[in-house]
Amino acid sequence: MRLHGEACWWCGAALGDLHAAGTVTTPLQEGGFRQWFIVACDAHRDRRAT
Ligand SMILES: [Zn+2]
Structure with a gap:
């Protein structure tokens, strides 16, 4: 299964190396939350989701 991310x-950026950058949690309109695994390109690999 391929998620957005x-x-x-x-x-x-979807080209080049992508690095795991943790997860983000977003609220759903119907309530509750969804957790996404996100990735970062080389330029942003040092950032982390907060
Ligand atoms: Zn980037």
């Missing part, structure tokens, strides 16, 4: 979370 196959491109850099910050700039959207």
